[in-house]
Amino acid sequence: MSYLYKWILFLPQVFVFVKSGSCMWSKRKQIKLIASLRGNKLLKDLPQEDLLKLLSEMEEVVWPKHTCNINKDRTFYYFHFLVSGRLKVYQIEQNTGREFTFFLLGNTDAFDILCLLDGYEHNVYYEAIDRVVLLSLPMERMKIWVSNHPGVNKNLLPYMSNQMRILEEYASNVTLVDISTRLARLILSNINKESRELELINDLSNEELANLIGSTRAVVNRHLQEFKNDGIISLGRQKVEIKDIDLLLLKANKNGASAP
Structure with a gap:
């Protein structure tokens, strides 16, 4: 994908809001979404009842394939769980178009963890490698869920540790x-x-x-x-x-x- 074409895709209309709240989904769709949440690395210890409550606070959002997000409001004010598709987390040097990819996120991942933990804007971009389906809820609500559910809080540490190991390995590899x-x-x-x-x-x-x-x-x-x-x-x-x-x-x- 050319540098010019990629920047054409940095447009505000890329988000498609499908439905919000579990009452809006069919029973079959609810079962599928709950299964996806249960497989998430942060939510794997939550009981079924809590997963249903969490789902009721969420909205389904679709990012079309090859679209990029530079609207940091969506990652600063909302927390997202990947249901399907792959998402690239990267930084770009705007004068040259050179990129560095930090992570590829898949359907067991969530973001943005740093915004959740420290409350500061995270200066990275996101690009949908495939058609990406997300379940999203307001960041402040996610903070309450973390505070009220020790299992989620416990899972945050190994999740962050794994991401730190990936970056540490990259720094070592690129140097040595x-x-x-x-x-x-x-x-x-x-x-x-x-x-x-x-x-x-x-x-x-x-x-x-x-x-x-x-x-x-x-x-x-x-x-x-x-x-x-x-x-x-x-x-x-x-x-x-x-x-x-x-x-x-x-x-x-x-x-x-x-x-x-």
């Missing part, structure tokens, strides 16, 4: 590790432990992969071709499949990376 190893570690960290399939990044463009490891599209493309020639992966149309995880580990194990 060559790009081939960074790419191998990125792929390895996104392999499902049970299915051994590549998830979350499997269909990203080379440019998006580059933004995750501090590189460029051309360099990432070259290393992916090397991985393919070495029998580590196969490449389809914007799709990466793992062929030999042991060889991938050899690429990534300079500092003791382990198999998923």
